[in-house]
Amino acid sequence: MSGHDHEGEILRYRTRQRIVHAVMASSFLILLITGLALVWGPLAFIAAGGWSRYLHRIAAVGFISVPFLYILLDRAGAREVLVESFQYDHDDVVWFKKMYRYALGRTSDMPPQGRLNAGQKLHHSAVIIFSAVIVATGIVLWGFKSSLSPTMLAWTAMIHDLSMLALTLLLVGHVFFTYVYKAWSSMATGYVPEDEMKLEHGKWVEELEHQVATGSES
Amino acid sequence: MASAFLLDMTRCIGCEACVLACKAGNELPVEMQYIELIERTSGTFPNLVGGFENHRCYHCTDAACVAVCPTGALFKEDGLTRLDRDACSGCGYCVQACPYGVPKMVGGRSSKCDACASNVGAGGSPWCVTTCPAQALQFGDREKILAEAKSRVAALKDRYPKVQVYGETQAGGLGLVLVLPDDPETLDIPADPPLVPVTVDVWKHIVQPVSMGATALAAVGAGVLGVIARRNHLAELKELEEQEKAGVAAGGSESTEEER
Numbered sequence: 310m311s312g313h314d315h316e317g318e319i320l321r322y323r324t325r326q327r328i329v330h331a332v333m334a335s336s337f338l339i340l341l342i343t344g345l346a347l348v349w350g351p352l353a354f355i356a357a358g359g360w361s362r363y364l365h366r367i368a369a370v371g372f373i374s375v376p377f378l379y380i381l382l383d384r385a386g387a388r389e390v391l392v393e394s395f396q397y398d399h400d401d402v403v404w405f406k407k408m409y410r411y412a413l414g415r416t417s418d419m420p421p422q423g424r425l426n427a428g429q430k431l432h433h434s435a436v437i438i439f440s441a442v443i444v445a446t447g448i449v450l451w452g453f454k455s456s457l458s459p460t461m462l463a464w465t466a467m468i469h470d471l472s473m474l475a476l477t478l479l480l481v482g483h484v485f486f487t488y489v490y491k492a493w494s495s496m497a498t499g500y501v502p503e504d505e506m507k508l509e510h511g512k513w514v515e516e517l518e519h520q521v522a523t524g525s526e527s
Numbered sequence: 528m529a530s531a532f533l534l535d536m537t538r539c540i541g542c543e544a545c546v547l548a549c550k551a552g553n554e555l556p557v558e559m560q561y562i563e564l565i566e567r568t569s570g571t572f573p574n575l576v577g578g579f580e581n582h583r584c585y586h587c588t589d590a591a592c593v594a595v596c597p598t599g600a601l602f603k604e605d606g607l608t609r610l611d612r613d614a615c616s617g618c619g620y621c622v623q624a625c626p627y628g629v630p631k632m633v634g635g636r637s638s639k640c641d642a643c644a645s646n647v648g649a650g651g652s653p654w655c656v657t658t659c660p661a662q663a664l665q666f667g668d669r670e671k672i673l674a675e676a677k678s679r680v681a682a683l684k685d686r687y688p689k690v691q692v693y694g695e696t697q698a699g700g701l702g703l704v705l706v707l708p709d710d711p712e713t714l715d716i717p718a719d720p721p722l723v724p725v726t727v728d729v730w731k732h733i734v735q736p737v738s739m740g741a742t743a744l745a746a747v748g749a750g751v752l753g754v755i756a757r758r759n760h761l762a763e764l765k766e767l768e769e770q771e772k773a774g775v776a777a778g779g780s781e782s783t784e785e786e787r
Contacts, residue, residue: 346616347597347598347616347617347618348597348598348616348618348735349597349598349739350598350599350614353598353600353614353615353616354613356616356617356618360635361616362617362618362635412752412756413752413755413756413759414755414756414757414758414759414760414761414763415759415760415763416760416763417763417767454619454623455623457623459591459595459623459624459721459723459724459727460724460726460727462595462620462623462624463595463724463726463727463729463730464726466620466730467726467729467730467734470730470734470735470738471734471738473738474738474741474742477742478741478742478745481742481745481746481749482749484749485749485752485753485756488753488757489753489756489757489760490760491757491760504767504768504771505764508763508764508767
């Protein structure tokens, strides 16, 4: 439901969705820093004595819990993100072809987009896939390290590191688009300006208006 | 110039003087120990042969621990494997990788013999060598140590038919050259320790630096591009706002196309 106390704004993320996002973001950043400390000399002092490795594991539990937390707090939202992130339509294909324009901050001749634009769908699906890989290899490194041969250890650590590279690059893109499209409020307050949504997520705004007109719940 | 230890197991009497000298000289805390004497028995009853394994770092030239160490805390110097504990992040990969099972985690960091870097750097000898009462230990130029080991083997052939030099070729050549009275397996020492897997090299020397570089590059690129793109987007929003104002006045039209 869009809140009408927010004049000219629409609700994009419910409080519970923002909580899930905050848990994921904070655990990811802790994992990134404490993980980097294990592979990068200048940061190794953080890991001295091994305490950062415990922090890495605590944050890992937080990160692993994200999908379960999402289902627990907001089942509809969790289903939505999973379904929508892997569904592309013709407008999305056209969107990808013009993506460089979107990356340069120009939205005016992009094809109309749903709640998630094509780039966000790709971002979500990539995050889901690489998160699954990093969790799987992470569990192996956590609990089964001593039963790995040096070759298998190197492979597991390498896949773990490369997944983190992918996720970190995705994070850079995520922060980039948040900055360019002033999207901070969507995760801070949950509300976003309606006129900007018409420009960037036209089909979604239409859908919401249709729901309001027919009186159906979102 | 590569240095090396000579460890003559035909002379070692298992007195553990080296163990104590190492601990005392290096002022190691209670839980740390670089040398361990392990009793080994080989053969079948009643023909048993007893011996000691003087378990300590073998200072491999192609050291697996150095290859896996992500922070460079383990490194090679003068043919010896040194450990800078301050740089150790405690990942424990060296414990996993060492074919001899030498490094241990103590207080969250790796712990192993560093060939008394401070003594040797000051022109002295490692504590274990200066203490050994049985002349089982020597330290010096690796070529001379190898020659000494071979001459000892030649002299011992009659007494120990299987006597041999261990460490001339293993793991790229060891910085701990052993004179063994029997086959290495009798002391639970692998005759041919596995080589450092190629994967480890790829992971450490390609994947890690490329990942760091790619992330740094992406962050800088996104920063620069972000400033430009945000300016474009704000200009676009302003244009839209003006159009809307004009549209309200003139009766309304949708945003115009912007071609390039």
